[in-house]
Amino acid sequence: MLKKMGWCLLTLMTSLSVQANDKAVIGSTANMYVSHAELPYVARIDTGAVNTSLHAIDLKVEGGSAKNMKDNIGKMLSFTTENGQGQTKRLQAKIVKTSTVSNSQGTETRYMVDLDVGFKGKERKVRVNLRDRSHMDYKLLIGRNWLKGRYVVDVADKKYIGPVAPISIVESGMMFKTRIDTGAVENSLHAVDFKIDNEDSDMEKNVGKVIHFTTENEKGESKVVKSRIVETSLIRNAQGSEVRYMVELNIGEAGEEYKVKVNLRDRSKMTYKLLIGRNWLQGHYIVDVSM
Structure with missing residues (x-):
């Protein structure tokens, strides 16, 4: 009898869970x-x-x-x-x-x-x-x-965002047609022509220094951005592994930007010059790939 009651309770809880998930x-x-x-x-x-x-x-x-x-x-x-x-x-x-x-x-x-x-x-x-x-x-x-x-x-106020979205980077004064990638840990921005104040050949020793770089959106608009290197990041992908500089920039939907870490790399051969990863999405957005 107890076994039967337990089964009924489990069935009811599962049913309620499914109903909640349907909302x-x-x-x-x-x-x-x-x-x-x-x-x-x-x-x-x-x-x-x-x-x-x-x-x-x-x-x-x-x-x-x-x-x-x-x-x-x-x-x-x-x-x-x-x-x-x-x-x-x-x-x-x-x-x-x-x-x-x-x-x-x-x-x-x-x-x-x-x-x-x-x-x-x-x-x-x-x-x-x-x-x-x-x-x-x-x-x-x-x-x-x-x-x-x-x-x-959800009082955490998460918003929905699609797999591609118009995203602003305040420091560049530009909008980017951006790939939203839940598979990426970090955000990544197209950057070339690095110039670091008092640059050292050892990348780790450049952490904390000011970096100047040129970025460009998919429309061909470009801007030189100045920021500070906050850390380096080891990135592994299909091509192997590489170390990239990371800076903090204000990124988001226009008027709703917030500061987040971004790794810098040459994305000139890629369709999207800005890629948004989980460190920007987490706690703020739910990604709906059908949007």
Whole structure:
């Protein structure tokens, strides 16, 4: 009997694990779209909120508003919404429900409407409560009614990135069409014409010194970059092994760069002049090769 119960428990746990794995991962914020408004929003993903909430002001019930908000259910409501970039749109939707929300400021009753919300091109209908969020950082809040059954939330805020992505290197002032390579431990940047201040023939003795090198992106744009050698790296590949200098550069999606170690090598014969490895991806990105 105990053996049978144990088997049933194992089966149940496996089933729950499979169900969880079937759900997509979403971070604590996401770029969302409200198709009725034709506006993009940076949305806060909030598992503490039952319902999704959208910034709305100047609410007007068509035909006049009844004193009791519940008596307006079924009527058309017009309102103005605004995203984080200051873009506004006047919308119209049918009131489908009212919602009483309790928070640190007390309780308030809000109108609820059905809107298509989600990633652009993949929006789906969800019930949304309307409130003035003008003093809040996020004009769209995604609640459990949008997440349930479809998403798990990763508060580490990992984002998805494809096998090729446009990546910026701040020190070069250039964008690179970049290969995202989970098989590579380190990032690698095309670099030629090395000039090291007080260079020594022993590479290890150059660690800590300033290095100047020329890099180039796939468009043929080039720039001389100045950095400091932080260490050397022994790289093994199909051609054998080689020692490369490593520097720290600010690398990332435009406006979201962060400092990371990069090894320098001549990649002139390679399609991608910048290769992103696990030391840039780890803790920040999930790679989706279908993107």
